[in-house]
Amino acid sequence: MRLRLLLFSVLGFWATGCAPYSAETKWKENPGTVEAPVAVHTQALDLVDASRNRAVPVVLYSGRFSQKSAKTKQKLAVLNHGYGGKNTAYSFIANYLVSQGYLVASIQHELPSDAPMPLTGPVYETRLPHWQRGVQNIRFVVQELERRTPDLNKGELLLVGHSNGGDMTMLFAQEYPDQVREVISLDNRRVPLPRTRQPRILTLRSSDQPADIGVLPTAVEQEKFGIRVIQLKNTLHNDLWDGATANQKQQIIQYIAQFLRTN
Structure with missing residues (x-):
């Protein structure tokens, strides 16, 4: 997988005072078991954003789930x-989110015809167009799925992104x-987390890749805005996908589960 081979040319440093909440003191170390979906169905959608003349491939995850009423509107989650x-x-x-009543759309942001993302120069400036394209992809997919699925709960959008997707x-x-x-970030490193209570924010941090200065809120800001910053002691940046170990996956899902249960 190319993600494992990607080398970042510019490394940021932890900002002073940005130490994340300790999982031991702020959240339980083992925040509980999670339920598995009865069945998950996948569907490939070849969407095209006509306004940009751009293909936006999506894998849609859906299924039946035991703990939700059939009359309950589905929530939408978008993976990046x-x-x-x-x-x-x-x-x-995706499978876990389906078990919690979400319709999950996983977007393919990069296409074979796209130019490579710059790995030199001022990181924020050179990569911003790629992130902006991702924002446009997300907006398009959300609008398209809301049009196709009118019974979606439009007030419950969840975004999850790893690294550049974060x-x-x-x-x-x-x-x-x-x-x-x-919003759930799996170790995004460049774009600052909004200092706000809405939307609610969780970020899971790897043990090997630091965020750029100013990306993470300070401890005071975490407390003020209720932002959850969780350090994963035994998980590398490139472990945060299906290639993770069973224990790593369980820990990731446990923290996501607790975050979604917390209002």
């Missing part, structure tokens, strides 16, 4: 892969805070 990755590479998260989700949350309820 890391650079060089595939939209099929986060199925363990940067896209944070930029989306900055630009359209009223359109998303919750």
